[in-house]
Amino acid sequence: MGxxxxxxxxxxxxxxxxxxxxxxxxxxxQEDIQAMRDYDWNVFxxxxxxxxxxxxxxxxxxxxxERDGLNMLFRNYVTLSTSFGIEDFxxxxxxLDTIRSKRFHSKLLALSPKDLELLTFxxxxxxxxxxxxxxWRCTQSAISQRLKKIKLFLK
Numbered sequence: 001m002g003x004x005x006x007x008x009x010x011x012x013x014x015x016x017x018x019x020x021x022x023x024x025x026x027x028x029x030q031e032d033i034q035a036m037r038d039y040d041w042n043v044f045x046x047x048x049x050x051x052x053x054x055x056x057x058x059x060x061x062x063x064x065x066e067r068d069g070l071n072m073l074f075r076n077y078v079t080l081s082t083s084f085g086i087e088d089f090x091x092x093x094x095x096l097d098t099i100r101s102k103r104f105h106s107k108l109l110a111l112s113p114k115d116l117e118l119l120t121f122x123x124x125x126x127x128x129x130x131x132x133x134x135x136w137r138c139t140q141s142a143i144s145q146r147l148k149k150i151k152l153f154l155k
Contacts, residue, residue, distance in 0.1 A: 005048065012044050107154050115150050118143070 016037055023033045096116075099105040108116070121127045121135075129147070133140040 008044070008048070012040075016040070104154070111150065111153070115146070118146060119150065122147070 020033055020037070023036070096105065096108055099108060108119075111119075118132065121132050122129070127135075129140050129143040133143050136143070
């Protein structure tokens with residue numbers, strides 16, 4: 001559920017009205033009180049952003065029950081999952097033969113061997129861009145740019 005800004009802001013203001021009175025009674029100066037309020041306000045805003053951009057997992061997944069062996073995301077997007085690893089193939093790019101879409105398969109075959117190697121490392125072997133950059137002795141941003149070009153080409 002989303003963040004009800006008006007309700008949460010009203011709670012925040014009511015809480016800080018009480019805190020301000022307590023701090024003034026304790027003898028704190030206004031600058032210190034305002035600094036504490038500003039800090040709490042930043043936490044409030046961060047929490048708002050987090051709640052607005054985070055989706056809770058369904059209860060069925062939290063209980064560990066997975067239907068058909070796949071979690072909800074993979075059931076909805078079956079094309080995201082693979083049931084094999086690179087070690088299942090004799091040749092380095094034999095995984096290309098498992099692609100069912102002829103159009104996508106032909107686009108992949110048109111990629112350079114270096115681009116196919118990049119996809120193999122990241123998609124099948126599960127390495128991240130930083131690891132690949134270290135292996136190829138280049139920057140992570142160079143890997144990222146190359147991936148963007150591949151994605152554009154494949155679209």
